[in-house]
Amino acid sequence: MTRVNSRRLRLMGPVRTADGGGGFTETWVERGALWGEVLMRSGALPNSDFGQLPRLQVRINTVAMPEGHAMRPKVGDRLLDGSRSYEVEAVHEADRRMMTVLAREMLGAEGQP
Secondary structure (H helix, E strand, O other): OOOOOOEEEEEEEEEEEEOOOOOEEEEEEEEEEEEEEEEEEEEEOOEEOOEEOOEEEEEEEEEOOOOOOOOOOOOOOEEEEOOEEEEEEEEEEOOOOEEEEEEEEEOHHHHOO
16 A cells, blocks of 8 residues: 655744843744654543543654755644644654654644744
């Protein structure tokens, strides 16, 4: 069975900008796009102070990129898939051709770049 990288994922990276008061603000800048296959790893509905909030973890398979390449996702980057936003938790190569990104879905205002 061949893999189909059918999802266009926008790669977003954080940029810190001085706020003029000794601190900084964090904004998100698009670094490009990856084509990938998004697969569910696990899901849960844990209780929180605000009721039950869904938590979804995914595995994203895409073409491998060398360490240090600008288009290689890093821990803390975000991948946007339409209205869904995923935070990158880990990146590794399954082999020399394919790369696996482990990520979690971000909900509500937390996921807006």
